[in-house]
Amino acid sequence: MLIRIDRESVIPVYEQIKEHIRGLIEAGQLKPGARLPSSRNLADTLGVNRTTVCTAYEELEADGYLASHVGQGTYVTAPDQLVGKTSERRVAQNFTPKFSRRSDFLSTFAQRSETLTGSSRADRILFSGLTPEEDLFPVETFRTVLNSVMRERGRELLQYGNPQGYLPLREYISSRLVRYSISAPAEQIAIVTGSQQGIDLIMRTLTDPHDRVIIESPSYGELLPVLAQYEVDVIPIPVGSRGMDLDILEQKLNEQPARLIYSMPNFHNPTGATMELADRKRLVDIVAQHKIPLVEDDYEKDLRFEGTPIVPVKALDTTGTIIYMGTFSKGLFPGVRVAWVAASREIIDRIVLAKRYSDFHTNLLMQAAITEFCVQGHYDAHLRRLHKIYQLRRRRLLDALKREFPDSVSWTKPDGGYALWVTMPPQVDAEDLLLLAKEHGIFFTPGRKFYMEKDCGKSSFRLCYSRTDAEQIDEGIAILGSLIKKLLKQTIS
């Protein structure tokens, strides 16, 4: 940018610069969006002080000709185009749209749910959130794999991809499912952006408003707002120590047909209950007989720390009624947002169609990096490490509970997963306990969050130990134990 500076003029140099640039903008020679040289560069070119250029730029910015932002430089705006609008721009944005019914349902439900989640930075001991421990993430190995995948196939992986998912990842998952006695070829698998998307796409594909959808009670807290949003009638089936009560399930199905069943037979969230083999066989027979698709959300199948694995319901499926879901969020990283759905070809095709028009496809680069990470054996190695750590933490937690909690309190003892379920005497409210616990920097999730029904789960809570080390477990459980005792005393007196 060449500006003739007249040093003899009565017009200050900064103003000469300013007027010159303003002229260029008004003449259309400097177009909206054009970037100006940095003040340092322009000052050097013109042989003037940098402050002089800065003053010119600042005045042009104040007049609306330029806009600047730290680190991004200075740009020409379009002041002439905004004439007659600029003065109004500070007016409050007072338009309120009419939101959809589903958005209103979601909002109402989420507001209720919101009060029961979320911890603050002050909390030191987090028994909340089914979140893997980030200190245990195999970050360096994943970085190396990601970097090599980028180096070798970056161009292809940054381009649009297949809505069904990256084929090598689907092939890997298919081969991995063999270990769980599940036979699902790659064409019966769809990659989704986390299990949350899997649930959304299944609801979208298999339910209409006012359909009956059967869930376990309690169930996955983040499922409930989705059900509210899809306006389905929820039929809750109680969960005992052996999982969903199948007698009640049969009774409900005989009364009236349902459209979909959602179940977590393995390390059920929030109770940790695991369904026995005989019950799994019965469940498969029930859904086959009633011809109802059943979603088996096996989100923690890779996290069994004790006991004998039981085959997934999907492995027992002979009619194609089971929709099986798995994820990398609990055993690996949640931030990558990679999970999968395995189902009959007919169902998968429809899920992929819904996926295609939801977000086109899941991030390709992440899919490829996870594939490489798994194929090289790093996922299995990471799981072995997690198993060792959580075997110890689990025992520590069970010991602490036995030592610190009063006899009137009971809890589940799942062989895996990151959580267990505590039930206190009915006169103790878990939300009261949480209020006291937070004063000690302890957070957990009150039971109410996991129920669709009002007034359920008030005396229960979920205790996650994924992000607590041995000392935090001992300290946290000791404090919780004494607080429960305190609350029990209050209710007696």
Add this chain to the structure above:
Amino acid sequence: MLIRIDRESVIPVYEQIKEHIRGLIEAGQLKPGARLPSSRNLADTLGVNRTTVCTAYEELEADGYLASHVGQGTYVTAPDQLVGKTSERRVAQNFTPKFSRRSDFLSTFAQRSETLTGSSRADRILFSGLTPEEDLFPVETFRTVLNSVMRERGRELLQYGNPQGYLPLREYISSRLVRYSISAPAEQIAIVTGSQQGIDLIMRTLTDPHDRVIIESPSYGELLPVLAQYEVDVIPIPVGSRGMDLDILEQKLNEQPARLIYSMPNFHNPTGATMELADRKRLVDIVAQHKIPLVEDDYEKDLRFEGTPIVPVKALDTTGTIIYMGTFSKGLFPGVRVAWVAASREIIDRIVLAKRYSDFHTNLLMQAAITEFCVQGHYDAHLRRLHKIYQLRRRRLLDALKREFPDSVSWTKPDGGYALWVTMPPQVDAEDLLLLAKEHGIFFTPGRKFYMEKDCGKSSFRLCYSRTDAEQIDEGIAILGSLIKKLLKQTIS
């Protein structure tokens, strides 16, 4: 694994190994999912030939005790758990679920659309697909940035993130929008998994079934199945060389209210039409007066190769009715699936809520890498490079069209974006032309794909030049020109 081998026995060694392992599995000492040593390792340990171990493993696999997969090793299955089921497992999966109305709508519409898209590997000259050229991707720079982001903040970026999006990215987008005279603080911006998700979330949040939704005709082809899925009544407004016909828009709105308007005022897809400033001001006034949210999908705003930029409609918005969408898919990479929505706080909050229960959040690592890439100035540098290349390609294409296409054919001349729109005489069908063109390995998108109305766009087609170099442009347009002339002759005779 220590197995006592009796070399004197009449029982072959492989069978001794097999029986020992079978015993361990049946006694529950080797549990389902347990990994066996590799055949080489076990052979070394036992001092036997590797083939012997392999034979034992193979027979155990045939009997259903083990499962193996290349590269993943050999695992114990759960044959006892599958008793009574294994024989049925080969039975055809004959269950057909009832799909939702929205899935049926989507499926019907997508099938129609599908026949009009997709090219084969044999196609050499791709005038189809609004897809950036992967040979121009700044892969190496992005890899370096991604690697350093992983190194510095990998742990945090692989953990769960904020449903609204990574704050530094929202701050960057906010500061970048200043160049386009748009004032949108980070809290009014939501990161979405591609514009496709933006559209889905907006439809979800702001429309109910049977609502009237106004779109341009023609419009973005991938929008149409979404509208079908959400069961809205689509009101198409014709697009001319200056964009949406505002007289017809006003007329339609005066007749009956509408719930939402979707528009691409800049390099409209598929026509390339750009709305003039005066019309943008009028559009803002119309929607403010009728209090209707308008989605401004500005997907190619960073790709202006000629002329003066015109401020987005959003920059003229004083009432908060405009929902602005932008994406990194066209100017950078589509595979990362990162786009954004900017709207009033009230609307953004609801979109984020829908997002949270759709896929929880967009891949955090990709968001962070894009932020760093942009903040370091690489995105602007990449755009400058693209501008130079596409300025030349655009001119080459316009020259070729003028030289090769008959006078009875017309086309638009957009100042940016990757596509233009060709209109042939009504007696020539673009799908007939495509059939002939494919024989020469040339692909483009017939006009019908962009219309909700039947029998519209038959003589038009979209010509994308994002992935064609100068020679392919010359060759492709020459062939298309001669084919059009041939079809014209046929219709006359």
